[in-house]
Amino acid sequence: xxxxxxxxHGEVTVRDLSKSFTLNGQRLPVLRDLQLDVRSGExxxxxxxxxxxxxxxxxxxxxLESPDKGEVLIDGHxxxxxGTERAIIFQEPRLLPWLTxxxxxxxxxxxxxxxxxxxxxxxxxxxRLVGLAEFESAFPRQLSGGMAQRVGIARALTVQPEIxxxxxxxxxxxxxxxxTMQEELARIWREEKVTxxxxxxxxxxxxxxxDRVLVLPxxxxxxxxxxxxxxARPRDRNEAQFVQMRRRLMxxxxxx
Ligand SMILES: Nc1ncnc2c1ncn2[C@@H]1O[C@H](COP(=O)(O)OP(=O)(O)O)[C@@H](O)[C@H]1O
Ligand SMILES: [Mg+2]
Numbered sequence: 001x002x003x004x005x006x007x008x009h010g011e012v013t014v015r016d017l018s019k020s021f022t023l024n025g026q027r028l029p030v031l032r033d034l035q036l037d038v039r040s041g042e043x044x045x046x047x048x049x050x051x052x053x054x055x056x057x058x059x060x061x062x063x064l065e066s067p068d069k070g071e072v073l074i075d076g077h078x079x080x081x082x083g084t085e086r087a088i089i090f091q092e093p094r095l096l097p098w099l100t101x102x103x104x105x106x107x108x109x110x111x112x113x114x115x116x117x118x119x120x121x122x123x124x125x126x127x128r129l130v131g132l133a134e135f136e137s138a139f140p141r142q143l144s145g146g147m148a149q150r151v152g153i154a155r156a157l158t159v160q161p162e163i164x165x166x167x168x169x170x171x172x173x174x175x176x177x178x179x180t181m182q183e184e185l186a187r188i189w190r191e192e193k194v195t196x197x198x199x200x201x202x203x204x205x206x207x208x209x210x211d212r213v214l215v216l217p218x219x220x221x222x223x224x225x226x227x228x229x230x231x232a233r234p235r236d237r238n239e240a241q242f243v244q245m246r247r248r249l250m251x252x253x254x255x256x
Contacts, residue, residue, distance in 0.1 A: 048216030093152030
C-alpha cells in the first residue's frame with residue numbers, strides 16, 4: 001500500500017518562535033515562544049500596537065530575519081531565508097522609477113530568467129487583475145499612491161507565490177482609496193487562492209479581510225490571542241455582526 005502525501009500549498013507553521021533585539025546594550029525581547037498555524041489559502045491578519053513586533057514577525061516569515069529560537073515551516077519544510085513561494089509587500093511599493101508599470105511588474109520574472117515575452121504576458125495578466133490595464137506604459141511618477149501600491153501588488157503576484165506577506169500595505173493611502181483597495185485585496189485573495197498574512201493597525205481592515213485575527217499584545221506578559229472572523233463574504237462593514245466583531249477586537253486593546 002502506498003502512502004500518498006496530501007499536497008499542501010502555502011501552509012505556514014510557527015513553532016516556539018522567539019526573537020529579541022539588542023538596543024543600546026539592552027536586550028529587548030520582541031516575540032516570545034510564539035505558536036501559529038496558518039492554513040493553506042487562509043487570510044490571517046496580525047494586529048497590535050506600534051512596536052509589538054508585527055513587522056519583526058513578518059520579516060521572520062519572509063526569511064529576512066532569523067529567529068533566536070524556534071522555527072518557521074512552509075508546507076512542513078523549515079524556512080532558511082527568502083524563497084520564491086513567498087512574496088512580501090511593504091507600505092511603500094518601491095517601484096523602479098526608470099521602468100514602466102509593465103517593466104516593473106515583469107521585472108521579478110525577468111531576473112529569474114523568464115524570457116521577456118513570457119514575463120510581459122504574465123505581467124499583463126496581473127496588471128489587468130489590479131485594474132491598471134490602461135496604465136501599463138506609465139512611469140511610477142505618473143501614478144497616484146493607490147495606483148503605485150496596486151503595481152506593487154501585481155508585481156508580487158506575477159511571480160505566483162503561494163504566500164503573500166503584507167506589511168500595512170494600505171497604511172499610506174487616503175481613507176477612500178483604502179476602502180477600495182480593501183475590496184480589491186479581498187477579491188484578489190479569493191481569485192488567486194493564496195495564503196495571505198496581513199499586518200495592519202486598522203482593526204476594521206483586519207475584520208474585513210481575514211478568516212482569523214492574531215492579536216499581539218503590547219505588554220510582554222500577556223500572550224497573543226487568535227480571533228475567528230465567522231462572517232459571510234463579501235463582508236459588509238455596516239452589518240450588525242461586523243460591528244459587533246469590531247467592538248470585540250477593539251476591546252482587546254481597551255478601546256471603545
Ligand atoms: N533591527 C532592529 N534592531 C533593534 N531593534 C529593533 C529592530 N527591529 C525592530 N526593533 C524593535 O523591535 C520592536 C518591534 O518592532 P516592529 O516589529 O517593527 O514593531 P511593529 O511593526 O509592531 O510596530 C520595537 O521596539 C523596535 O524598536
Ligand atoms: Mg511595523
